[in-house]
């Protein structure tokens with residue numbers, strides 16, 4: 001329940017705040033005052049385990065001391081000099097070169113996920129051969145809310161989609177297969193159709209994709225999906241643009257989810273997990289693309305907050321901890337534990353929990369009215385979300401899906417405690 005002080009505060013805000021907040025904020029109705037590691041505190045003094053890690057941003061938990069120190073030291077020195085070099089930038093570039101696959105050796109820095117998607121589209125547009133004026137995207141993909149990003153988004157995200165110049169392919173949503181087939185007897189027909197599309201449409205310049213589709217509910221592709229599609233892209237000169245805004249930075253158990261799935265992107269986009277919640281994004285790419293005279297025209301990668309010294313400092317400190325403390329290995333260990341526990345949860349509530357799926361520390365729970373019709377049950381997901389909050393667990397809500405994406409720095413006992421609270425919340429709602 002929202003405490004009294006919070007309720008008063010929210011009523012005060014509502015007089016002037018535009019509506020249109022996330023489902024999480026609307027249904028959660030909390031006023032958070034502080035975050036420390038995995039724990040959030042609200043205005044009434046209640047505490048929560050944050051298994052949404054901010055908005056999948058707090059890979060190191062809230063207020064990691066080394067990131068706070070780097071950011072405050074930078075805040076004392078210098079805030080903005082356009083995109084001029086500052087001392088941390090060379091260090092961050094070298095760090096990214098160590099963490100990212102070898103072919104992604106050149107970088108540009110931005111502030112948000114949608115902004116870096118736009119930057120990638122500009123590179124694609126600048127380098128595409130004449131006549132290749134369309135961009136491929138996947139059904140159920142999410143890439144942000146700016147116009148170029150919306151061109152790639154084909155599901156209702158609270159506003160009309162703007163399909164523009166994009167070509168749509170099937171995503172690997174086995175639980176709701178659009179072709180009504182079953183894996184593996186389907187022989188990954190969805191990928192075969194995407195491949196055919198790519199081969200038959202000589203005007204496609206790039207495929208922009210989430211390797212694991214995050215916002216749509218952590219849709220993890222079956223083996224064979226990406227192999228077929230990437231091969232077709234290579235054979236047909238279609239660039240692979242991995243939108244790893246959500247999955248990048250280690251969340252799935254590799255620095256890029258693409259690496260786990262055997263995809264070698266030409267461009268990769270990072271944001272959420274890279275700078276501990278400070279607005280920051282990285283466009284990583286093959287040198288020949290990002291340095292090409294067509295893409296790298298004067299000012300092409302500059303904007304008011306591009307290469308912002310505060311973001312650079314936060315990103316460098318965050319990724320240094322990820323590297324030094326071998327946190328991606330931790331993600332794999334914790335991810336296995338989480339997968340086991342969530343599998344058990346699903347067995348306990350097979351009627352309402354249609355599917356549980358994920359990789360590393362990124363999991364989606366799909367709630368349905370019954371397992372036969374698989375009709376989405378957003379009201380159940382919402383009740384589990386608010387009940388879990390009342391019990392002291394924050395998750396991430398989107399329609400009939402709950403996502404779990406805790407910080408990488410949890411210990412096993414805290415992970416178990418969070419999952420125990422989730423179990424209790426599901427039981428209260430559906431039993």
Ligand SMILES: Cc1ncc(COP(=O)(O)O)c(C=O)c1O
Pocket residue numbers: 112113114115117142143144145210214215243244245246271
């Ligand atoms: C895969 C992906 N791309 C792009 C975005 C847009 O990022 P932002 O909200 O920072 O604009 C998101 C946001 O959730 C995302 O998940």
